[in-house]
Amino acid sequence: MNPLIIRADATSEIGTGHVMRCLALAQAWLDKGGKVVFISHCESDALRQRIRAEGIDFISLDKSHPDPFDWNLTRGILDKLKTRGTKCHPWLVVDGYHFDAEYQKSIKAAGYKLLWFDDYGHAAHYYADLVLNQNISADPSLYSNREPYTQLLLGTRYALLRREFERWQGWQREISPVARKVLVTLGGGDPDNVTLKVIQALKQVDVPGLEARIIVGPANPHREKLDLEVGGDKHLQLFKNAANMPELISWADLAICAGGGTFYELAFMQLSSCVIVIAENQKLNVAYLEKQKLCLNIGCLHSLNINEISKAVRRLIFNEKLRKEMSGKLRGTVDGLGTSRIIFEILRYGNKHGKQ
Numbered sequence: 314m315n316p317l318i319i320r321a322d323a324t325s326e327i328g329t330g331h332v333m334r335c336l337a338l339a340q341a342w343l344d345k346g347g348k349v350v351f352i353s354h355c356e357s358d359a360l361r362q363r364i365r366a367e368g369i370d371f372i373s374l375d376k377s378h379p380d381p382f383d384w385n386l387t388r389g390i391l392d393k394l395k396t397r398g399t400k401c402h403p404w405l406v407v408d409g410y411h412f413d414a415e416y417q418k419s420i421k422a423a424g425y426k427l428l429w430f431d432d433y434g435h436a437a438h439y440y441a442d443l444v445l446n447q448n449i450s451a452d453p454s455l456y457s458n459r460e461p462y463t464q465l466l467l468g469t470r471y472a473l474l475r476r477e478f479e480r481w482q483g484w485q486r487e488i489s490p491v492a493r494k495v496l497v498t499l500g501g502g503d504p505d506n507v508t509l510k511v512i513q514a515l516k517q518v519d520v521p522g523l524e525a526r527i528i529v530g531p532a533n534p535h536r537e538k539l540d541l542e543v544g545g546d547k548h549l550q551l552f553k554n555a556a557n558m559p560e561l562i563s564w565a566d567l568a569i570c571a572g573g574g575t576f577y578e579l580a581f582m583q584l585s586s587c588v589i590v591i592a593e594n595q596k597l598n599v600a601y602l603e604k605q606k607l608c609l610n611i612g613c614l615h616s617l618n619i620n621e622i623s624k625a626v627r628r629l630i631f632n633e634k635l636r637k638e639m640s641g642k643l644r645g646t647v648d649g650l651g652t653s654r655i656i657f658e659i660l661r662y663g664n665k666h667g668k669q
Contacts (some may be wrong), residue, residue: 314347329501337473357531450601472577474650485582492566514622533549572599
């Protein structure tokens with residue numbers, strides 16, 4: 314297998330979700346015997362170390378697209394890794410909303426195969442060989458402006474899960490009569506500090522024995538404020554740079570989460586959730602999830618108040634029937650085989666089309 318080159322960034326504004334789902338693909342590629350190189354503008358030392366610990370080469374970028382420094386360096390790395398005389402050239406995987414149609418066009422003009430991560434059809438035109446949208450809201454109409462050769466990988470059958478979730482395949486969740494264990498996970502960056510609002514809301518939820526484990530992502534700029542808010546409350550516990558997500562999800566009775574990729578990890582583990590839309594691009598997907606009764610949609614972060622969060626959480630805490638129904642539906646939404654399907658499609662496309 315030829316090298317897989319991943320281009321994704323992680324900052325407090327962007328978050329870490331793009332890098333983390335690419336890490337899932339990278340792990341699977343490594344397990345198949347391939348080589349992976351990450352090219353990233355990444356502000357988190359912890360995240361860089363985590364990627365390197367996998368045996369992945371990590372190349373840091375000082376400037377990201379649309380600065381020309383980005384493509385010039387990326388192109389140079391691709392050219393060095395290019396293996397001539399074989400059926401398959403290295404694939405470039407790109408994930409991030411700041412990458413546009415011109416970035417795709419440059420990659421294809423340079424003669425490389427391209428897998429493009431997408432969530433809502435943000436590019437004006439699609440030149441990629443494969444476009445991947447793992448969301449339940451994915452629809453071909455989002456990609457009507459695409460090249461004839463562009464193939465679409467759409468829906469939760471392609472949801473990416475990292476290697477640590479593999480051993481939980483087939484695990485069945487038990488539903489507690491009262492949900493006293495709450496997991497809070499609102500993205501790796503959380504620039505608007507929605508986590509603080511949620512902590513304040515949980516303090517208003519008067520339920521005996523209530524516990525909350527609150528995940529603080531590696532790019533979160535508000536750690537000191539969160540430490541101060543939690544203080545000495547023994548019922549609230551912060552987890553910084555958590556590397557044991559499956560265990561944390563299995564512990565919980567319900568989650569408070571954002572409408573991004575972490576939701577599919579929760580779905581795989583059949584955990585019912587109160588979802589907060591923390592970015593404009595999550596609105597459509599969360600609306601689909603709510604329509605399918607796969608979550609409780611609390612609303613958008615800018616219009617939320619603490620009382621509304623408390624009310625929604627209390628509803629899910631005491632409604633065992635609703636949590637049971639959600640859990641049953643979630644079980645059939647993400648089967649944990651998405652990453653394998655993506656690799657199969659990459660290899661099939663490469664074998665079919667050969668050199669470009």
